[in-house]
Amino acid sequence: MNNLAEAQPIQQASRIAQVFETQRTASRRAPYPSVQERIQHIDKLAALLEKNQDAIASAISTDFGNRPSQESKVLEIFGLISGCNYTRKRLKKWMKPQKRHVGLAFFGAKNTVIPQPKGVIGIVTPWNYPLFLALSPAISALAAGNRCIIKMASNSQTLARLMEKLISEEFDDSVLAVVAGVSAHEFTHLPWDHLVFTGSAATAKTVMETAAKYLTPVTLELGGKSPTIVADDFDIKVAADRLLFGKFLNAGQTCVAPDYVFIPRNKVDAFIDAAKTVVKQRYPNLSSADYTSIIDEKAYQRLNKTLEDATSKGARAVNLMDQTTNDDASRKLAPHLVCDVNADMLIMQDEIFGPLLPIKPYDNIEDVIAYINANERPLALYLYSNKKAVQEQVIYNTLSGGMCINDSVVHVAQHDMPFGGVGNSGMGHYHGHEGFIEFSKMRPIFKQGPMSALLMMAPPYGATFDKMYKLMLKFKL
Numbered sequence: 351m352n353n354l355a356e357a358q359p360i361q362q363a364s365r366i367a368q369v370f371e372t373q374r375t376a377s378r379r380a381p382y383p384s385v386q387e388r389i390q391h392i393d394k395l396a397a398l399l400e401k402n403q404d405a406i407a408s409a410i411s412t413d414f415g416n417r418p419s420q421e422s423k424v425l426e427i428f429g430l431i432s433g434c435n436y437t438r439k440r441l442k443k444w445m446k447p448q449k450r451h452v453g454l455a456f457f458g459a460k461n462t463v464i465p466q467p468k469g470v471i472g473i474v475t476p477w478n479y480p481l482f483l484a485l486s487p488a489i490s491a492l493a494a495g496n497r498c499i500i501k502m503a504s505n506s507q508t509l510a511r512l513m514e515k516l517i518s519e520e521f522d523d524s525v526l527a528v529v530a531g532v533s534a535h536e537f538t539h540l541p542w543d544h545l546v547f548t549g550s551a552a553t554a555k556t557v558m559e560t561a562a563k564y565l566t567p568v569t570l571e572l573g574g575k576s577p578t579i580v581a582d583d584f585d586i587k588v589a590a591d592r593l594l595f596g597k598f599l600n601a602g603q604t605c606v607a608p609d610y611v612f613i614p615r616n617k618v619d620a621f622i623d624a625a626k627t628v629v630k631q632r633y634p635n636l637s638s639a640d641y642t643s644i645i646d647e648k649a650y651q652r653l654n655k656t657l658e659d660a661t662s663k664g665a666r667a668v669n670l671m672d673q674t675t676n677d678d679a680s681r682k683l684a685p686h687l688v689c690d691v692n693a694d695m696l697i698m699q700d701e702i703f704g705p706l707l708p709i710k711p712y713d714n715i716e717d718v719i720a721y722i723n724a725n726e727r728p729l730a731l732y733l734y735s736n737k738k739a740v741q742e743q744v745i746y747n748t749l750s751g752g753m754c755i756n757d758s759v760v761h762v763a764q765h766d767m768p769f770g771g772v773g774n775s776g777m778g779h780y781h782g783h784e785g786f787i788e789f790s791k792m793r794p795i796f797k798q799g800p801m802s803a804l805l806m807m808a809p810p811y812g813a814t815f816d817k818m819y820k821l822m823l824k825f826k827l
Contacts, residue, residue: 376524396434415643458799467495469543477505490785569778581735590624596758629670727773
């Protein structure tokens with residue numbers, strides 16, 4: 351090779367192939383790690399995160415340009431440590447064989463279902479929550495007895511190199527590995543036993559096509575335009591306080607962030623006033639260290655273009671900081687509400703993934719439900735209402751990956767509930783027991799008793815067969 355820049359991708363491609371073969375061999379040699387081994391892996395991961403939390407938060411901030419360490423700690427590191435603790439306490443119960451009913455009069459026979467590890471799991475992660483979205487599925491996969499290799503986003507290479515170092519110091523490559531700098535092509539074109547991808551729907555289709563060559567099952571965590579409904583009965587100031595927290599975390603670069611909000615027509619002005627108060631308290635100016643930068647120049651320019659497109663087509667943008675709209679040097683865009691939006695605007699066509707929140711006034715909730723159902727199924731749906739009838743009306747007349755009532759994004763932090771999309775927002779899920787099941791093959795095992803009743807129906811067919819068949823129908827076996 352003539353230069354290091356050309357050598358690096360080849361070296362990483364070689365390493366990913368080597369680690370994959372190491373894990374594949376190990377998974378075939380020891381397909382069922384004991385509960386003690388699995389708990390040891392989970393405890394080791396939790397300890398690694400707690401010990402290195404400051405270095406991890408610093409690496410994430412470096413990749414973003416600026417992200418407050420507090421956000422990284424509470425949204426990523428704590429959630430993972432808490433997930434490890436939740437899993438280890440319940441793992442032994444999850445691993446127990448399940449007894450099942452025996453049919454067809456097999457006297458003395460037994461049916462059992464055992465969770466079987468799938469093997470080697472590949473995890474492809476995005477840059478917006480680069481740690482949590484890498485290790486959360488890994489916790490579920492390790493709990494299920496699998497081995498994991500993680501590919502982090504190209505925008506997360508400071509963190510990727512750190513995690514590659516930290517994990518290699520604590521884990522053997524045969525169990526868990528991060529390979530920094532590997533290309534998506536080299537990673538996804540391996541014969542994984544299961545592949546997890548978090549990202550855009552467009553890229554997910556390519557991932558599925560690649561996985562199909564090996565009949566690899568996939569878990570897809572995508573995004574989309576997650577709607578928020580503020581019902582007429584709910585306090586508008588409380589709604590603004592709660593939903594804007596979830597919206598402007600990570601500067602809106604969150605797959606479950608409220609993407610647009612329905613406000614009763616007569617309360618739009620009150621919501622705007624409340625939003626200004628909330629934002630000024632939390633982010634007094636763009637230079638605030640508590641306000642996250644947009645990840646890169648391409649994303650920053652896309653958001654500016656989205657805002658310009660909306661205003662050029664008649665929308666009214668409300669800068670909630672009442673100051674400078676953006677800071678090119680730090681790639682920070684002020685939080686905005688965008689009023690008078692329509693379907694011709696980019697802001698209502700694509701997932702925003704930034705600190706812009708369109709407002710859609712409404713007169714009756716039936717129109718809101720009809721609008722939501724006319725579009726792709728979202729990853730999250732938010733409703734602010736204290737009325738049970740309104741809650742049930744929205745729950746049972748819409749479809750979404752998940753739903754949160756009277757708050758935003760909090761549902762993702764619930765370990766005892768599955769997280770995942772539906773339709774264009776994804777397929778499959780993880781977290782908690784559902785994550786354990788996702789990365790397991792529920793293996794049925796039938797054990798015959800002392801006598802096989804089926805042989806009583808063996809050829810030559812005649813009176814005995816007819817008698818047995820009638821009895822089976824009579825007793826509804």
